Amino acid sequence: MSRDPSATKASLLAAARVEFAAHGAAGARVDRIAERAGVSKERIYGYFGSKDKLFDAVLDEVVEEVMEFVGEPGRDIAAYVRRVHDFHRERPDLVRLLVWEGMQGGGSCPNRRSRVEHYVRKNQAMAEALGLETAEEAAPLLFMFMAICSWSVVVPQVARLVLGEGIDTEDGRDRLRKHIGDFAEGAVTHIREQQSRV
Amino acid sequence: MSRDPSATKASLLAAARVEFAAHGAAGARVDRIAERAGVSKERIYGYFGSKDKLFDAVLDEVVEEVMEFVGEPGRDIAAYVRRVHDFHRERPDLVRLLVWEGMQGGGSCPNRRSRVEHYVRKNQAMAEALGLETAEEAAPLLFMFMAICSWSVVVPQVARLVLGEGIDTEDGRDRLRKHIGDFAEGAVTHIREQQSRV
């Protein structure tokens, strides 16, 4: 058909992303990926070797994208958190892929080097904004921000139970967004106070 | 073998809990559950009808347990959050089951009634502790507390990347626990201040 290897590869990656985000590495079906890509599934093995390696390739790609799209935290940390929240809400793929990796994966963690680097950079930016001395001190904060920004993507059914059906409306989502911002704001002020007290 | 229906049922439920927590409803294997329970898999269909219904039964049971073991939030909310964190760390089953349900489930949400009730009760307790007027106002807070307490169970690989390898040691975990408590403390103070300002 297309006789354009790089286009075929890209098409497979795109299809795989949809499938993996929806079902995880274990739940994904190779046939569905191939069909969505409009390509014989044999191409998956020709280009990527196996289903799992394809998953890793997708993850690489998405992590790369997020580095590009979500900037680094600036002075106004609550604003940054809201930005991250917006990104995850609009494109839940990354969060879902990470969660699948964490829940199904055997702790292999591909592309480790660059991912660590990515988070270190964010931690540094955050430490600077908070007046903390080392990046490590900011890490738990970053981690918890990720948690509150992602949670409603990960357990939407719990969100509906706890926050009410309103969470499915634009209005309800905005309200949660505001709470998330406030929550972050509170935590940051708390830290700043502890900081100045020393 | 055992010829004791309720014992067989219980044995199946226990085995299913392990299997479902590890692999989710879709990833779980009926044969493995039966083998672990030391029972023919046909009994699963005899007692529960299908794999999915067995999953629901397990979820019911676990939710029930959590209601029992984790109390309600008292005056010291940070302490409550730490308690929840400890529970999830020691027994990650509940979190994992909820996440599988959220990621794989089709939004059916079995046992809805009692689960809503459970969260409403917690929201009320929390609203009271914070001096908020309605339970709904406390809901987002409860939701975010769940998030920060569960996150390292859900994406352990990210925890390792962000917080460093130390997270796998008892010491590192305690440090995170402390940060989670502080984080909650900060958010609560923030809310209390907003409250008193009005």
Next chain:
DNA sequence: ACGCTAGCCAACCAACTGGTTGGTAGTCAA
């Protein structure tokens, strides 16, 4: 003692799984 029901299992089944293979057909250098 005896039959009947309920708990149980080994064996089975059709559907589906990730992965492979043999062969076709574009494409490009010589």
Next chain:
DNA sequence: TTGACTACCAACCAGTTGGTTGGCTAGCGT
């Protein structure tokens, strides 16, 4: 033109899946 190389696919394969079936037997009421 030819020959070789590469992208590609339909058909295939062995192993696994959730779910079913026919029959065995422990234990109870009679």
